[in-house]
Amino acid sequence: MSNRFMVxxxxxxxxxxxxxxxxxxxxxxxxxxxxxALLPRDYQLPDNTVLSLRPGDPKL
Amino acid sequence: MRILLATxxxxxxxxxxxxxxxxxxxxxxxxGHEVDLLGNSPDYSKFHVINRxxxxxxxxxxxxxxxxxxxxxxxxxxxxxxxxxxxxDRYLLELAAAFFGxxxxxxxxxxxxxxxRALHRVKPRNKPxxxxxxxxxxxxxxxxxxxxPQIGIMENDPPWKYFESIEHYGAMAGTPLITANQWMRNSxxxxxxxxxxxxxxxxxxIDAQAFSHKASLGTDLRxxxxxxxxICPARLSFVKGIDILISALGILKNYRNDWVCWxxxxxxxxxxxxxxxxxxxxxxxxxxxxxxxxxxALLNLSDxxxxxxxxxxxxxxxxxxxxxxxxxxxxxxxxLPEMVEHGKTGLIHxxxxxxxxxxxxxxxxxxEPFRRSMSxxxxxxxxxxxxxDLMIDRLLEVYRTALNQYH
Numbered sequence: 001m002s003n004r005f006m007v008x009x010x011x012x013x014x015x016x017x018x019x020x021x022x023x024x025x026x027x028x029x030x031x032x033x034x035x036x037a038l039l040p041r042d043y044q045l046p047d048n049t050v051l052s053l054r055p056g057d058p059k060l
Numbered sequence: 061m062r063i064l065l066a067t068x069x070x071x072x073x074x075x076x077x078x079x080x081x082x083x084x085x086x087x088x089x090x091x092g093h094e095v096d097l098l099g100n101s102p103d104y105s106k107f108h109v110i111n112r113x114x115x116x117x118x119x120x121x122x123x124x125x126x127x128x129x130x131x132x133x134x135x136x137x138x139x140x141x142x143x144x145x146x147x148x149d150r151y152l153l154e155l156a157a158a159f160f161g162x163x164x165x166x167x168x169x170x171x172x173x174x175x176x177r178a179l180h181r182v183k184p185r186n187k188p189x190x191x192x193x194x195x196x197x198x199x200x201x202x203x204x205x206x207x208x209p210q211i212g213i214m215e216n217d218p219p220w221k222y223f224e225s226i227e228h229y230g231a232m233a234g235t236p237l238i239t240a241n242q243w244m245r246n247s248x249x250x251x252x253x254x255x256x257x258x259x260x261x262x263x264x265x266i267d268a269q270a271f272s273h274k275a276s277l278g279t280d281l282r283x284x285x286x287x288x289x290x291i292c293p294a295r296l297s298f299v300k301g302i303d304i305l306i307s308a309l310g311i312l313k314n315y316r317n318d319w320v321c322w323x324x325x326x327x328x329x330x331x332x333x334x335x336x337x338x339x340x341x342x343x344x345x346x347x348x349x350x351x352x353x354x355x356x357a358l359l360n361l362s363d364x365x366x367x368x369x370x371x372x373x374x375x376x377x378x379x380x381x382x383x384x385x386x387x388x389x390x391x392x393x394x395x396l397p398e399m400v401e402h403g404k405t406g407l408i409h410x411x412x413x414x415x416x417x418x419x420x421x422x423x424x425x426x427x428e429p430f431r432r433s434m435s436x437x438x439x440x441x442x443x444x445x446x447x448x449d450l451m452i453d454r455l456l457e458v459y460r461t462a463l464n465q466y467h
Contacts, residue, residue, distance in 0.1 A: 009124050018133040025127040031120055031159065038158045039182060045151055046129060050177065051136040051143075053225045 005029040012036060017044050061166040061459060062094045068153055068174035071099035071110055076376055077171050077194050083267060085111075087452045096165070098157060100149075107156035116156050125151060142219040146226070150178050158182040167459050173197055173230025180233035188462035191234025193244060195373045198223040198252065200299070203371070207298065228252045235465075236260045236458060240374040241395035260458065265451030266379050268443060275356035275384065281322075281349075283361045288319045288425055291362040291386070293355050293377050294369070296327025301391065303329075303336055304368040307414035310340035312421050317345065319425060324358060326351040359384035363431065364424050368409070368417055369393050379446045382406070385439030387431055389420045405438045 006026035012035075013019040065081050072078050085095040096109050108115035125148060131138040138144050153175065162168060162183045169190045170176040176191035183189055201223050205213040213219050231237055231248050236258035239245045245261055248254040283289055290309075294300040302323060309321055323333070323346065330348065337346045352358065355377075359365070365381035365388045372394045379399070381388050388406035390396040391413075400406035407424070409416040424431045444450075 009127055012124065013128070016128045016133070020128060020133055022127040025123055027124050028120055031116075032124070035155060035159055038161060038163070039155075040185070043154075043182060045125070046134045046137045046147060047151070047177070047181065048136070050222075050225050050229050051147070053221050 007032075015039065015043055015045055017046065017048060061463075062096075062164060063088060063167045063169060063459070064096050064098060064162070064165040065169050065171060066098040066157065066175045066179055067100075067171040068150060068178065069099060069172060070102050070104065071097060071108075072102070076373075079376060080192075080194065080264065081171060083265075083448065084452075084455070087265075087267070087448055088456075091452070091456070098160065100153075104149075107153055109160055114160055116159055118152050121152050121155050122148075140218045140222070142213070143222045146174070146222075150174050150226075154178045154182045162187060166463060169459075170230075170234070173227045176230040176233040177226060186466050188459075188466050189233060189235065190458060190462060191231065191237045193231060193237060193239050193248065196227065196244070196247060196251075198227045199247070199371070203299070224252060228254055232256050234258070235462065238262055238455075238458065240264050241398045243395040243398060244373060262451060262454045262458070264374050264376070264379065264446065265448035266376065266383055266446045267448045268383060268446075271356055271380060271383055274354075275360050277354065277357060279352075279354040279357035279361070281354075281358060281361065284320050286318065288363040289361055290319055290321040290364045290366060290421060291324065291358060291381075292321065292366045292368075293324040293358070294367065295325050296323070296329045296333060298329060299370045299372070300325075300327075300329075301368040301370045301393075301412065302333055304391075304412055304414050304417065305366050306333060306336050306340065306342065306346060308366075308368070308417040308421060309342055309346055311414060311418035312425075313340075313342065313345065315422055316425055319345070319363075319421075321346045322349050322358065322362070323347065324349045324352055324355060356380065356384065359386050362386050364389060364421060366417070366421075367391065367396065368414075369396070370411060372396060374399065379442065382438045382442035383446060385435040385442075387424055387434045387438060389417060389424075391417075401441075404434070405441050406434070 007029045009022050009025040009027045012032050081097055088095050097111050098109050101108050106115045106117045137147055157179055167188055168179050168183055170179055171192050180189055231254040237256050238260050240263050245259050292305055359381055365386045367378050367390045370393055374395045378388055390400055390408055391411040393411045397408055400408055402408045407420040409420055
């Protein structure tokens with residue numbers, strides 16, 4: 001039996017630019033709590049700056 | 061100082077970036093600093109700080125990304141499979157780096173543009189990030205796409221523009237950005253509009269003592285009696301331009317046959333190159349030695365070194381040849397012309413020109429006093445120019461300046 005403590009992935013939605021609810025997906029509490037403590041407050045996924053190309057270029 | 065050297069690529073690996081990272085680590089630690097190495101694992105299943113034994117499996121991070129990032133929530137990310145592939149792995153690097161704890165380092169020093177952008181996004185604000193660029197990712201991939209039209213990626217397609225974008229933003233992340241030569245610096249500024257006001261040029265260094273020691277271990281190969289050795293240690297891939305060397309040897313053979321060529325390395329072009337050698341009836345003159353770990357000793361047996369590549373930054377193979385005092389014949393590709401003073405520390409031929417290369421080889425074979433003089437001059441110059449101590453001094457100065465700016 002795994003000794004990982006799993007929690008709802010939705011708890012960590014704030015790092016995603018577009019938030020969605022995925023109640024079926026559980027993630028490792030220890031790992032994601034540590035990540036949330038260490039990631040910058042304004043960290044967002046995906047990286048829309050890179051994905052929108054260089055300034056002045058047509059958007060994808 | 062506690063320093064993190066980070067790369068998006070796998071570590072360890074065969075190639076210049078890993079060699080650079082391990083040499084830097086060794087040299088900095090000899091001066092009392094602590095250096096950690098972060099990168100992808102060889103099977104790409106995890107990210108690891110290899111010297112510490114720290115690792116995090118991507119399987120612990122990916123389910124979150126797979127659930128939250130899809131074509132509906134992140135359409136730009138999924139506009140092309142290649143974009144999704146590189147970006148998702150970069151986000152995994154970001155999360156892994158944050159997980160390992162970037163606050164414990166004084167300096168973060170990235171070794172490629174993916175790692176530069178990644179660590180820029182997750183590092184603590186007051187942490188200096190120095191970005192090294194050892195080659196142009198977008199340049200190499202664009203060449204690959206052009207040579208392989210069956211892949212179906214054309215100029216201005218999303219993946220094409222994506223690699224330009226990530227390289228631009230990766231290069232902008234460094235304060236400063238460090239290149240090994242003016243060529244790379246100018247390439248970033250002119251072709252990728254990198255307007256980073258803080259780009260510094262610091263050429264690579266080689267540990268001359270370690271190189272000498274390795275050379276002294278010798279080799280089981282013997283120089284053929286009465287023949288001069290032309291050596292070409294390189295990966296057998298298209299970009300290394302070994303077909304140009306072979307064409308040059310075909311021309312040379314019309315004039316002289318007092319030479320043999322050792323091609324040292326492995327790669328996907330081997331069969332094609334062996335066919336080319338057979339087609340020119342050079343089987344007795346041009347030998348494929350495969351991958352070897354006694355290149356320093358082979359250089360000691362060699363009379364001429366050739367690097368006829370299509371594109372390269374600042375290859376260690378050329379530096380090692382110069383340190384061994386072997387006259388080098390290099391092409392005009394990339395950063396190579398900055399490594400050689402034509403006529404003094406080597407000879408430079410136009411890229412993809414076997415005729416001029418053959419003329420240079422013939423000249424060196426015919427003029428032994430000149431070749432010996434060039435050998436001596438090259439060795440003296442290389443010993444000071446490619447000094448590891450000089451490179452580390454300059455790198456530490458960059459680190460200290462960056463730390464002072466943040467504190």
